[in-house]
Structures are given as C-alpha cells and as structure tokens.
Amino acid sequence: MKLFNANKAPNAVGPYSHAVILKNGFIYISGQIGLDHESMQMPNEIEKQTENILKNIDAILTEAGYKKNDIVKTTIFLKNIKDFEIVNNLYGNYFQEHKPARSTVEVSNLPKNGLIEIEVIAFSD
Numbered sequence: 192m193k194l195f196n197a198n199k200a201p202n203a204v205g206p207y208s209h210a211v212i213l214k215n216g217f218i219y220i221s222g223q224i225g226l227d228h229e230s231m232q233m234p235n236e237i238e239k240q241t242e243n244i245l246k247n248i249d250a251i252l253t254e255a256g257y258k259k260n261d262i263v264k265t266t267i268f269l270k271n272i273k274d275f276e277i278v279n280n281l282y283g284n285y286f287q288e289h290k291p292a293r294s295t296v297e298v299s300n301l302p303k304n305g306l307i308e309i310e311v312i313a314f315s316d
Contacts, residue, residue: 192213192214194210194211195212197251199253201226201227202231204224204226204303210255216316217312217313217314218315219310219311219312220313221310223248223311224244224303225239225244228247238281240305241277241307244308245282245285248309252313256315257313261315263292263313266295266296266310267282267294267309268295268307268308268310271297272297274306274307275295278307
C-alpha cells in the first residue's frame with residue numbers, strides 16, 4: 192500500500208492522503224471538494240465546484256499514473272439533491288462514453304460548506 196498526494200491538487204483539509212494505491216492496481220481517491228488548486232478557495236456555484244473537483248481528480252489520477260477511463264466507481268455526495276441534473280450533465284460531459292458505476296446521495300453537510308464531494312476508485316494493471 193502506498194499513500195499518495197498530488198502536487199497539482201488542493202492540499203488535504205484533514206489528516207488524510209489524496210489517494211491510496213494498492214499493489215494490485217487499485218487506487219482509492221479520497222473525497223474531493225470543490226476547492227480551486229491555485230487559490231484554495233471554494234466558489235459558491237455548484238457548477239464551478241463540480242468542475243474543480245473533476246480537474247482535481249484528473250490531477251491526482253495523472254500524477255499517480257492513471258487516466259479517467261481507469262475509474263471503475265464514483266460516489267457523489269450532494270448537499271442538495273436538486274443539483275443532481277446540473278452535476279449529472281457536467282459528469283456526463285467529463286466521462287463521455289466511459290460510464291463507471293456510480294452512487295449519488297444527499298447529505299446534510301460537507302467540509303468547508305461545500306455543495307458537492309466526489310470520491311473515486313480506479314484500476315489499472
């Protein structure tokens with residue numbers, strides 16, 4: 192097991208790693224919130240937070256030697272399930288033809304008062 196932190200993703204906001212990479216080819220990426228990597232600021236809009244999350248996931252995957260088509264499962268946490276359609280459209284544009292398994296749930300609160308958090312499991316051999 193290797194603990195992994197990417198240089199081009201926002202610093203963790205707690206005592207955790209960006210990801211854990213297992214010798215069998217799996218990578219477990221910690222839930223990402225919508226922080227901007229450069230400013231460490233969180234925009235107010237669900238669209239921008241979602242875009243930031245997807246960029247940060249890309250950065251972690253790339254630095255760890257994976258690509259988005261290696262993603263096998265995502266979990267999306269939404270503060271307001273009414274944002275589902277907006278997030279679903281951005282998510283669909285991000286993944287294009289690749290369709291990993293996914294769960295989406297509404298939660299009462301998220302770190303830094305975020306509107307969305309996404310965690311990822313990917314595999315590459």
